[in-house]
Amino acid sequence: MPLEGPARIVSELTSRGYNAEREAVTKIASADDSRAVLERVIESLPEGALVVTTDHVDAALDGSQLTGPSSDRSGDSTDAAAQSAASPSTTDPSVSTGESSPNSTHEVGPSPVETEGSSSVADRSVDPDLRSLEISNDMTGASTGTGEYSDFVSVFRDRLDRLGSKLRSRVNHRPATAIESMPGGEEVAMVGLVNDVRSTASGHWLVELEDATGTFPWLVMKDREYVDLVDELLCDEVLAMEGTLADDSGIAFVDSMHFPDVPRTHEPSTADRPVQAALISDVHVGSQEFMADAWNRFADWLHTEAGERVEYLLLAGDMVEGVGVYPDQDEELDIVDIYEQYEAFNEHLKRVPGDLEIVMIPGNHDAVRLAEPQPGFDEELREIMSAHDPRIVSNPSMVTIEGVSVLMYHGVSLDEVIAELPEEKASYDEPHRAMYQLLKKRHVAPQFGGHTRLAPEEQDYLAIDEVPDIFHTGHVHKLGFGKYHNVLAINSGCWQAQTDFQKSVNIDPDAGYAPIVDLDTLDVTVQKFS
Known part of the structure; x- marks a missing residue:
C-alpha cells in the first residue's frame, strides 16, 4: 500500500532516526509502491548514514548498497538510527492530555513529527532582532534568608500583603481582632492565611483564617453548595471569606469564599x-x-x-x-x-x-x-x-x-x-x-x-x-x-x-x-x- 505522499515518508524516516534530501523523498514518493521502496532504502543504508540521499534511493532501486562515508557527528545517534530501523517502536507509553484549543494537535502515534515537505537540514538564518x-x-x-523566626514572619506577611491585595477589593475586609469586637448577626469578611481546616462532629467544616492581628474561625455548613471547595484548601494559602457572625460573635457562618485566582x-x-x-x-x-x-x-x-x-x-x-x-x-x-x-x-x-x-x-x-x-x-x-x-x-x-x-x-x-x-x-x-x-x-x-x-x-x-x-x-x-x-x-x-x-x-x-x-x-x- 503506498504511503500518503512526501510528508508521510519524512515522518517515517525521522521516526527511525534519519533525515532526507528533498529529491530523495520525491523519488521515493513517485515510485509505484513507495512503501516497499522506502523499506528497501532503509535496509540498504550504509552503517553510519544519517541522511538519505538520491544516491541511496538509486542504489536501493538497483539492488545495490552504497558504502559511503559515515557521518562525523558525535554521540551515539548512529546506533540509535540502526536500532530504530531494525526494530521500530510499536507501543507508546501512556499519555495524559488536557483540554486545548480546537486547533491544537497532540501527536502520539508512531511518527515523531508533523511536517510538510522534506526533512532536509534547515537553514536557521533567523534575524536576531526579531527575538x-x-x-x-x-x-x-x-x-537573604537565615532561618531565623523573623524570616518566616517576613515571607508570610509578604504573601498575605501581595495576594491579599487581589482579594481585598472584592470583599469588605476586616482584621481578625476587629471582627471579634463586632456585634452578633453582622455581615463580615476577612482575608487571611488558612491556618487550619478540620471537620466537626456534625459533619461541618471549620476553617481558621489568620492575618497580622490574629486568627478567627469560619464555619462552612455541610449542606451549602460551595462546601466542595473545602476539599481544595491547603494550609497557608491566602483566602477570603464572607459570612454572618454568630450571636456571640465567636464564629462566622460562611456565605462565600474567594481565591486570588486568575481572572476569567x-x-x-x-x-x-x-x-x-x-x-x-x-x-x-x-x-x-x-x-x-x-x-x-x-x-x-x-x-x-x-x-x-x-x-x-x-x-x-x-x-x-x-x-x-x-x-x-x-x-x-x-x-x-x-x-x-x-x-x-x-x-x-x-x-x-x-x-x-x-x-x-x-x-x-x-x-x-x-x-x-x-x-x-x-x-x-x-x-x-x-x-x-x-x-x-x-x-x-x-x-x-x-x-x-x-x-x-x-x-x-x-x-x-x-x-x-x-x-x-x-x-x-x-x-x-x-x-x-x-x-x-x-x-x-x-x-x-x-x-x-x-x-x-x-x-x-x-x-x-x-x-x-x-x-x-x-x-x-x-x-x-x-x-x-x-x-x-x-x-x-x-x-x-x-x-x-x-x-x-x-x-x-x-x-x-x-x-x-x-x-x-x-x-x-x-x-x-x-
Missing part, C-alpha cells in the same frame, strides 16, 4: 510572528534509564525543516539524575560523579541547534539547595553547562519570549497537591489539573511544613503576582496540558524510562515527548521521539 527574551523574578544571588477575563499575549518554543524537563542525564536515543532524535529533528520554527528551548529542571536523591539511587546510576553528569548533559545539549535561545531552571535532582525558591546554579556548574550560552535562572522564574510570559517552575509541590486533594481535582494521570489549583491559589507552593521544602526570604518568590500566558512544570514525569482561564498549563513529561524506584511507587512515566508551542497562537503539538 526578545526577558527574565523576571529570578532570585539567584538575592537570597484574562487575555493571553501572543507573538507577532510564527515562532515556536519547545518546553521540556527532567532529562536525568547520568541515570541508567536516560533515553539518549530519544534525545538524539529530538536534537536531530530540531535541525530539520520540520523543527526550524523552534527558536526557544525551555528546560524546567532536573538536567541530571543527581546523587543521593532517593534510597539506593547509586544502583541505578550510569554516571556516579555529579560533575561528570553535568559534563555529559552539556555534551547532549551541544547536539541541539546552536542558534536556539535556551533557558534552564534547576529541579530537585540538580546540585542546588532543595528548599524553594532554588537559586540558579553556581559558577562552576554554569561553566560546565556552557553549550550555546544558556540563560540559567532560579526555580521559579518568569520568562517572557516575544511578549509571551512563561512561568517556569520545576513542580515539586505538585506531589503535595495531588496527595492532599481529591483525585478528580488533582492526579498524576492529569498533572495539568494540579497546576490549575496552583494558578487558582496564585502560588506555586502554598503549603509550608509538608513535603515541599520552602526557604524563608524577605519576599515570597513563589507567589504568582502576574498572570502568566503559559505555566510550565515538570517533576512528575507525566505529560499533560490544558487551559485554565486562558492560561496554557503544560507538564512536559521526561527523558527517563521507568526506574526501579518509580516502579516501587507506581510511576509510569511519559518519556521522550517534546511539547511544541506556537507562540503566535498558543496551540500545542506534542512531538514523540521514543
Whole structure:
C-alpha cells in the first residue's frame, strides 16, 4: 500500500532516526509502491548514514548498497538510527492530555513529527532582532534568608500583603481582632492565611483564617453548595471569606469564599510572528534509564525543516539524575560523579541547534539547595553547562519570549497537591489539573511544613503576582496540558524510562515527548521521539 505522499515518508524516516534530501523523498514518493521502496532504502543504508540521499534511493532501486562515508557527528545517534530501523517502536507509553484549543494537535502515534515537505537540514538564518527574551523574578544571588523566626514572619506577611491585595477589593475586609469586637448577626469578611481546616462532629467544616492581628474561625455548613471547595484548601494559602457572625460573635457562618485566582477575563499575549518554543524537563542525564536515543532524535529533528520554527528551548529542571536523591539511587546510576553528569548533559545539549535561545531552571535532582525558591546554579556548574550560552535562572522564574510570559517552575509541590486533594481535582494521570489549583491559589507552593521544602526570604518568590500566558512544570514525569482561564498549563513529561524506584511507587512515566508551542497562537503539538 503506498504511503500518503512526501510528508508521510519524512515522518517515517525521522521516526527511525534519519533525515532526507528533498529529491530523495520525491523519488521515493513517485515510485509505484513507495512503501516497499522506502523499506528497501532503509535496509540498504550504509552503517553510519544519517541522511538519505538520491544516491541511496538509486542504489536501493538497483539492488545495490552504497558504502559511503559515515557521518562525523558525535554521540551515539548512529546506533540509535540502526536500532530504530531494525526494530521500530510499536507501543507508546501512556499519555495524559488536557483540554486545548480546537486547533491544537497532540501527536502520539508512531511518527515523531508533523511536517510538510522534506526533512532536509534547515537553514536557521533567523534575524536576531526579531527575538526578545526577558527574565523576571529570578532570585539567584538575592537570597537573604537565615532561618531565623523573623524570616518566616517576613515571607508570610509578604504573601498575605501581595495576594491579599487581589482579594481585598472584592470583599469588605476586616482584621481578625476587629471582627471579634463586632456585634452578633453582622455581615463580615476577612482575608487571611488558612491556618487550619478540620471537620466537626456534625459533619461541618471549620476553617481558621489568620492575618497580622490574629486568627478567627469560619464555619462552612455541610449542606451549602460551595462546601466542595473545602476539599481544595491547603494550609497557608491566602483566602477570603464572607459570612454572618454568630450571636456571640465567636464564629462566622460562611456565605462565600474567594481565591486570588486568575481572572476569567484574562487575555493571553501572543507573538507577532510564527515562532515556536519547545518546553521540556527532567532529562536525568547520568541515570541508567536516560533515553539518549530519544534525545538524539529530538536534537536531530530540531535541525530539520520540520523543527526550524523552534527558536526557544525551555528546560524546567532536573538536567541530571543527581546523587543521593532517593534510597539506593547509586544502583541505578550510569554516571556516579555529579560533575561528570553535568559534563555529559552539556555534551547532549551541544547536539541541539546552536542558534536556539535556551533557558534552564534547576529541579530537585540538580546540585542546588532543595528548599524553594532554588537559586540558579553556581559558577562552576554554569561553566560546565556552557553549550550555546544558556540563560540559567532560579526555580521559579518568569520568562517572557516575544511578549509571551512563561512561568517556569520545576513542580515539586505538585506531589503535595495531588496527595492532599481529591483525585478528580488533582492526579498524576492529569498533572495539568494540579497546576490549575496552583494558578487558582496564585502560588506555586502554598503549603509550608509538608513535603515541599520552602526557604524563608524577605519576599515570597513563589507567589504568582502576574498572570502568566503559559505555566510550565515538570517533576512528575507525566505529560499533560490544558487551559485554565486562558492560561496554557503544560507538564512536559521526561527523558527517563521507568526506574526501579518509580516502579516501587507506581510511576509510569511519559518519556521522550517534546511539547511544541506556537507562540503566535498558543496551540500545542506534542512531538514523540521514543
